[in-house]
Amino acid sequence: MKFSALAFLGAATVVAADLSILSTKDDCNSIKDKGECVSSKDGDESCVWCECQAVPSVCVSKDQADSLPPGVFECSSPDGEFYFVEDKVHHLxxxxxxxxxxxxxxxxxxxxxxxxxxxxxxxxxxxxxxxxxxxxxxxxxxxxxxxxxxxxxxxxxxxxxxxxxxxxxxxxxxxxxxxxxxxxxxxxxxxxxxxxxxxxxxxxxxxxxxxxxxxxxxxxxxxxxxxxxxxxxxxxxxxxxxxxxxxxxxxxxxxxxxxxxxxxxxxxxxxxxxxxxxxxxxxxxxxxxxxxxQYKWYPEMVYHNSHNITVVSESVYEAMKAAVPKCTALIHKCNSGDGPIADFACQGAFIACNLGLTSPYQATGLNPYDISKKCEHPPLCYDFSQVGKFLNLESTKKTLNVDEKHSHHWDSCNYGINMKFHxxxxxxxxxxxxxxxxxxxxxxxxxxxxxxxxxxxxxxxxxxxxxxxxxxxxxxxxxxxxxxxxxxxxxxxxxxxxxxxxxxxxxxxxxxxxxxxxxxxxxxxxx
CATH class of the missing domain: 3.40.50.1820 (Alpha/Beta hydrolase fold, catalytic domain)
Structure with a gap:
């Protein structure tokens, strides 16, 4: 695991202060060699070797390792596996x-x-x-x-x-x-x-x-x-x-x-x-x-599907088919390389393909997740209000151990995140x-x-x-x-x-x- 030099420098004074809480009476603290540290004891009392680039590495007990700043120390248990500092597991x-x-x-x-x-x-x-x-x-x-x-x-x-x-x-x-x-x-x-x-x-x-x-x-x-x-x-x-x-x-x-x-x-x-x-x-x-x-098949899904449900008129179906070559050409270019040209093609494909191949369906008012139903509650078409109410109850958050200080109001979807993936x-x-x-x-x-x-x-x-x-x-x-x-x-x-x-x-x-x-x-x- 690599950490930046700035991260270590910024944490140095905090680390030094936290190291002061380590008791010199603890057997682990007197050990200066990593090999001796991790082989010294077995079971719950085993010692843990914690390496740090900001201050000297130390041999500590498991309880002491839990008190060290997360993201600063790398700690190894007696079996050589990474020992996860407890603070890294938030609100578990x-x-x-x-x-x-x-x-x-x-x-x-x-x-x-x-x-x-x-x-x-x-x-x-x-x-x-x-x-x-x-x-x-x-x-x-x-x-x-x-x-x-x-x-x-x-x-x-x-x-x-x-x-x-x-x-x-x-x-x-x-x-x-x-x-x-x-x-x-x-x-x-x-x-x-x-x-x-x-x-x-x-x-x-x-x-x-x-x-x-x-x-x-x-x-x-x-x-x-x-x-x-x-x-x-x-x-x-x-x-x-x-x-x-x-x-x-x-x-x-x-x-x-x-x-x-x-x-x-x-x-x-x-x-x-x-x-x-x-x-x-x-x-x-x-x-x-x-x-x-997959975008090639939108026209067929609205006109020749397994349920024989005709969703659009023949003229709309033909217009959708005509939009396919331009759409797939842009998608192909999007996936053909890196850099500004590919990125531009990806953005262009998102706009052109959805305009030509999914917008005609949306104009019908049908549910895009089920062609046999109307879209009753846009944009997701389903009523999830009871779920939102349940997950935003204080009692629910407390039971699920939700971090109310940092976590926002629960919503089924975050459309700001959605836009970042276009x-x-x-x-x-x-x-x-x-x-x-x-x-x-x-x-x-x-x-x-x-x-x-x-x-x-x-x-x-x-x-x-x-x-x-x-x-x-x-x-x-x-x-x-x-x-x-x-x-x-x-x-x-x-x-x-x-x-x-x-x-x-x-x-x-x-x-x-x-x-x-x-x-x-x-x-x-x-x-």
Whole structure:
């Protein structure tokens, strides 16, 4: 982990003052050699070697290490692993739900709070970004003998700028908020029936997460998420050996490949103070992953979809088709290089493509997330007011350990964050999926067939066009009906699943089928 010289100089006087609290009577403090320090004791009384560039390195007890300034010392435990200074884990609270209460799912162990992004090149000291998470263990995890085999899912809602906590309470989490906005009902089809699940509000500024800086692209998102995962699993080693699956929807088509690829690279690089993350695979639901391919299919989705719903007139359909070549040419240029020309093409593609290919749909007044419905509550089309009321209750914030001093009012989406990603919108992340498939990791791409905005036609097309070592076998694989719930194509760990009667949020529209889909994927079963 690297820190700037200015950071150390600015902290020097504080460090010196904090070092004065170390008792000379403590056995650890008398040790001056790192090797002797980390091998001196075992168990709870083990010594910790803390290195610093501002003042001399020291041998301290674990309690003393917790009192040292975070972001200034690098501390190693007796087993050689990085010892996380307690201050780096902000507001972490375990088991916030009292058993017998009606708060979400009290039967499951839950952890909620913040992790600082310490170590990321975009926030080396963990001072600028603080990401909120809410995690539930798998239901009945205490009855499972081999707990290390329980999958661990990280869920990412898209937007960009929308809160994963919203998905927890409306899609695939252990409870939903009642209409009064003050109570919850248990969700029998929660994804915690299959795995431990952590819902992450990211980037900073989304949901309860906060920070003095915000991400503006997937490289930053991936870097920060990687160090969030490092912080979480080093702080909670009881989950570190569980197979880790990164899953998300919508703009998660960008997030999931980028973060998964960063985890894979991080495991190869083995940078100091990081641990190997037990990456198991990735899944994307109704995602935007390869815009150049996916934007081609907007005209067909409104005129030739599987539900035979004609959304626009023939003249509008023809106008949309005519807009495709200019759109895809700009997207191609956007992805062809770096620098001002590519950046200009990315911005131009965002404007031209959405004007020509999504605006005609929006003009119909239909729900872009479900072509069979009207958009009743723009801009998201769904009424999430009860969720907002619930998450902004003082009692809820207290239970979830939300930092009320720094965190802002909870909203389903932060549109300021959304605007910062417009230059990143047309970037193609399908190549990251190729890399991970070629490395042997499974990938599931699923799409509800009523969604317009990230529709099944575009998602199917980019999976068929994906260049990877088993492309021919995948393309030749038989398309078959899966459990009367959808159409599946699968080969060599790669699956595309068209989910019948599902919109953009498949777990909301098809809760039972989406849970079964998750179980099959996590277990390595056959679709």
């Amino acid at each position: 609270k375990e088991n916030p739900m009292e058993k017998g209460s009606d708060f979400c799912d009290p039967a499951s162990k839950s952890i909620s709070g913040y992790m600082d992004i310490s170590g990321s090149k975009y926030d080396e000291n963990g001072e600028n970004k603080h990401l909120f998470f809410w995690m539930f263990e798998k239901r009945n995890a205490n009855l499972i003998e081999s707990k290390e085999e329980i999958p661990f899912v990280v869920w990412l809602t898209g937007g960009p700028g929308c809160s994963s906590t919203l998905a927890l309470l409306t899609e695939n989490g252990p409870c939903s908020v009642n209409s009064d906005g003050e109570s919850t009902t248990t969700n029998p089809y929660s994804w915690t029936e299959a795995a431990h699940v952590l819902w992450l509000d990211q980037p900073a500024g989304v949901g309860y997460s906060y920070g003095t800086e915000s991400d503006t692209g997937e490289e930053m998102v991936a870097e920060d998420a990687y160090y969030f995962l490092q912080a979480f699993f080093q702080s909670h080693p009881e989950y570190a050996k569980s197979p880790l699956f990164i899953i998300g929807e919508s703009y998660g088509g960008h997030y999931v490949p980028a973060i998964s690829h960063r985890v894979w690279k991080g495991n190869q690089e083995k940078v100091k103070n990081t641990i190997e993350l037990n990456f198991g695979g990735l899944a994307i639901g109704n995602g935007l992953t390869n815009p150049e391919e 230059h990143d919108w047309m970037t193609d992340f399908s190549g990251y999926v190729s890399d991970l498939l070629d490395a042997g990791f499974p990938a599931l791409i699923y799409a509800g067939d009523l969604d317009f905005i990230c529709n099944y036609l575009g998602n199917k097309a980019w999976t068929l066009g994906l260049d990877w070592k088993h492309k021919d076998e995948f393309n030749a694989a038989e398309v078959h009906e899966w459990k009367k719930a959808g159409l599946a194509r699968t080969s060599n760990g790669f699956t595309f699943l068209q989910v019948y009667d599902g919109g953009h949020m498949v777990p909301s529209d098809q809760p039972e089928n989406s849970l079964e889909m998750l179980k099959v994927f996590l277990s390595g079963g056959k679709f």
